[in-house]
Amino acid sequence: MQLTLADKIWRDHVVRSAVGEPDLLYIDLHLLHEVNTPVAFDNLRAAGRTVRRPDLTLATEDHATPTFTDRPSLDEVLRRSQMKLIRDNCAEFGIQMYPLGDARQGIVHVIGPELGLAQPGMTIVCCDSHTTTHGAFGTLAFGIGASQVEHVLATQTLPMTKMKNMSVDITGSLAPGVTPKDVVLALINKTGTGRGVGHVMEFRGPVIEAMSMEGRMTVCNMAVEAGSRAGLIAPDETTLAYLKDRPHAPKGEDWEREVAHWRTLATDPGAIFDSAVHLDGSALTPFVTWGINPAQSVPLGGRVPGVDDFTDDRGRRAAARALEYMGLTPGTAMRDLAVDAVFIGSCTNGRIEDLRAAAEVLRGRKVADGVEVLLVPGSAAVRAQAVAEGLEDVFNAAGVELRYPGCSMCCALNEDRLRPGQRAASTNNRNFEGRQGRGARTHVVSPEVAAATAVAGRLASPADLAA
């Protein structure tokens, strides 16, 4: 039988299957962060259980860490009690943990790939929905809840029902100025927030093949915003070039053997998908969200829609709510929307390529008066690289400070947050109500648009600045 990439990974990880029961799936790597884990560890302890495979478990702190320092005082650590708990829990159970200040610390979905821990054919889980990011490596990676964290800690397995397969073909080629973020925003606009539910989306086609690993991670990161359990991209030469010589990548003969294995994983010709989506990459332009879920988006050159632009009852109700929350008048040009803040960072767009793109736009320019810019690298390694490449000087000259790594204003769990009614252009993945602070108004954009918006003071693309 012809199998998809997802089918093959699944097949290779079934520990046990029985009729009428979910499969018991083996987990190759379990990533942890400070927010969704304290109760899992408490329950584990209370039940007298231990961590079965600390050697397949890795923790970092990212969600609530400060970004104004990478040397938090003891008071600072204690004040953020989850930081203290993840440190204590990892010490108790012998789990490798990269605290703020460590050269390997960063947003969990940025450091996994960076360290070479995400490899084709693996299963990876994390207490975080954007675990889908790792799918860019041909890795079946998905988010889990705290009860499942406890389950994986104790058994290194999860009872799971197999997901359905959805192919997402992105054809053509991207016009200059169109980025992976625009691709995935346009895709979610087409699928809505729910079409991916219960599915693995396999992204393929010439646009994906031409994309860098950073870009592929951006796309897989947001697969979950279409409801998908996971996103996947078959490993190819781009994948191998990225992985080779990373700290945890196989070395020497192991590398050759694993590469040969990885090459067998691609979806067989003729494999049947449960459903299919197609997107014409050539037709895309920069995309931005206007509403309060990631599917409520328009081209940057477009206008705020009105309730009557939606024909179904659900769309109309959602639009009415979104317009009110976002404080928008239908018909307003997106480019006329002035912003109070710009956030560049997150596991969607906090990698070195994203910072380079932002620097390119900011080079020789100044941030508009009254616009607050938060520039937060996805990891300590990304930050170090940005400094080494001289990007920090470019940012400073533009009036932007390069902060320390973490989730920051993506989830507003630390002090980086918007005030009620403030409008932001943000490179993260979610424009949900209150996500960036109570009453905050988020427009999800690419790093290029974010940087141009910082200069223009209203939603803009780099091309608008040149004009």
Add this chain to the structure above:
Amino acid sequence: MQAFTVLTGRGVPLRRSDVDTDQIFPGRFGTRTTATGYEDTLFADWRAEPGFVLNDPRYRGATILVAGSDFGTGSSREFAVWALQDYGFRVVVSPRFGDIFRGNALKRGLLAVRLDAPVVERLWQLTEEDPATEITVDLERRTVTAPGIDVPFEIDDHTRARLLEGLDDIAATERHADAIAAYESRRRPALPTTGAVRHG
């Protein structure tokens, strides 16, 4: 975990779709570290709006939340489930759920019941016309009944059996320790490890 067999209770009509977990449980409460005591966090920002349905005293004590499609999308935070349970909900009804939310809910014994949109609409009408309307969710029979409604819902046998007995999933998996060990002995040796030491 509390076992779930049959529940008869009143419903709250939440006429909204795409209710993401950031709304169910606003992130700013996510720095809490306890397992219980989340009732105040449920829909905290929406509850600040006087017209929000949970502020209507007629729905106080209801145990079934009836929501629009794509309930529980977004973040994996299990806090969303804990907040619903601590507030008193034992069932959430929606035409479609976010996968992670549904998994979390069923792990914790909060029954996530998928019903078609027209049935949800009918439940909204019933509970809006008369908040005292009783709805029965029967996990044994896998049905939802209310005046004029008697519809089946789907749930896999394994999850249903576990919920009916209130069983711990981890204990069930631990019975397959031999199969796990056997699997581990045939994993590819070059697979990465994280640098921590494996005990035993």
